[in-house]
Amino acid sequence: MSVAPSGALLATYSFLFIRLEKQAVAQTYQAQIFVTLRPSVLDPAGTAVQSGLHQLGFPTVEHVRIGKYVELTLEAASESEAKTQLDKMCDQLLANPVVENYRFELTPGDAS
Amino acid sequence: MNVGIIVFPGSNCDRDAEMVIRDLLKLPVRLVWHQEKDLSDLDLIIVPGGFSYGDYLRCGAIAQFSPAMAATIHHAEQGKLVLGICNGFQVLTEIGLLPGALMRNRDLHFICDRVSLRVERTDLPWTQEYATKKVITIPIAHGEGCYYADAEVLKEMEAHNQVVFRYCDSTGSVDEASNPNGSLNNIAGICNRQGNVLGMMPHPERASDPMLGLTDGIHLFQGLMKKVAIAH
Numbered sequence: 001m002s003v004a005p006s007g008a009l010l011a012t013y014s015f016l017f018i019r020l021e022k023q024a025v026a027q028t029y030q031a032q033i034f035v036t037l038r039p040s041v042l043d044p045a046g047t048a049v050q051s052g053l054h055q056l057g058f059p060t061v062e063h064v065r066i067g068k069y070v071e072l073t074l075e076a077a078s079e080s081e082a083k084t085q086l087d088k089m090c091d092q093l094l095a096n097p098v099v100e101n102y103r104f105e106l107t108p109g110d111a112s
Numbered sequence: 113m114n115v116g117i118i119v120f121p122g123s124n125c126d127r128d129a130e131m132v133i134r135d136l137l138k139l140p141v142r143l144v145w146h147q148e149k150d151l152s153d154l155d156l157i158i159v160p161g162g163f164s165y166g167d168y169l170r171c172g173a174i175a176q177f178s179p180a181m182a183a184t185i186h187h188a189e190q191g192k193l194v195l196g197i198c199n200g201f202q203v204l205t206e207i208g209l210l211p212g213a214l215m216r217n218r219d220l221h222f223i224c225d226r227v228s229l230r231v232e233r234t235d236l237p238w239t240q241e242y243a244t245k246k247v248i249t250i251p252i253a254h255g256e257g258c259y260y261a262d263a264e265v266l267k268e269m270e271a272h273n274q275v276v277f278r279y280c281d282s283t284g285s286v287d288e289a290s291n292p293n294g295s296l297n298n299i300a301g302i303c304n305r306q307g308n309v310l311g312m313m314p315h316p317e318r319a320s321d322p323m324l325g326l327t328d329g330i331h332l333f334q335g336l337m338k339k340v341a342i343a344h
Contacts, residue, residue, distance in 0.1 A: 041260060044220050044294070068169075093177070096170055096206065098213040099260055
């Protein structure tokens with residue numbers, strides 16, 4: 001038997017082993033993401049809803065701001081990796097950093 | 113000059129722009145499906161109006177990840193021309209080719225109207241044909257056209273003359289009464305620092321065919337033809 005195939009065999013086994021190991025430690029997380037307008041940005045929809053609430057009989061309501069709520073599940077090797085992934089998702093798509101802020105909560109386990 | 117018009121699922125002003133380029137200006141033009149990756153044959157890319165990907169999440173947010181937009185960024189980086197109209201302007205801010213963002217109109221209404229615009233500079237290929245007529249009338253049709261950028265960015269843009277069009281009254285006076293949507297500094301259209309990327313909420317393609325009653329928009333495209341003719 002030549003050397004090359006056994007080298008390839010070894011590489012295949014170590015590749016499979018790493019994959020199995022990754023699968024073994026991958027954990028599902030559930031994320032709840034809150035996207036809100038930055039305080040400096042006017043929110044005309046929030047203002048309209050506020051005046052609606054006043055008319056409904058809640059005259060003390062103030063500072064109504066309307067944001068977005070996104071929930072999702074993801075897999076990651078650790079909580080910090082999940083956070084890194086979520087930061088990327090928020091910075092690049094889920095929020096527009098020019099006008100919005102975001103925060104998220106992370107809980108281990110599937111959505112149920 | 114070769115013109116390409118990006119077509120996203122949900123674009124609806126793509127064919128209006130195509131008609132202007134092909135039938136009124138007699139230039140070669142092709143519709144570019146959003147999955148296309150190679151746009152190297154084009155001199156001008158138009159990102160048209162509409163509701164790309166349903167405008168889900170935010171206007172223009174999902175469109176920014178299409179292969180055609182990656183190619184558009186590459187195109188712009190080479191100094192070639194990019195025009196974003198309405199939803200196209202929103203897409204260009206989302207991908208960062210232009211600063212700021214477009215938010216819900218101040219009064220929350222979708223506005224469909226003809227507005228007066230003051231052309232703030234005529235040294236750009238986009239606006240060189242407006243040298244003798246600086247107040248023009250162009251239609252708008254948007255729900256999210258309120259231009260926003262933070263104070264620092266706004267200051268820098270004004271310092272570099274990046275505001276190309278401002279909402280004004282028929283005499284060219286810029287004030288709150290002539291601001292249809294609450295845009296900061298009455299901004300209707302801006303360019304990047306280099307001037308090769310222009311984004312605007314008003315629709316010049318809807319003010320080009322004499323049959324529609326307004327023709328102030330055609331001069332924008334005519335100015336481009338001149339610029340590119342010189343460059344070649």
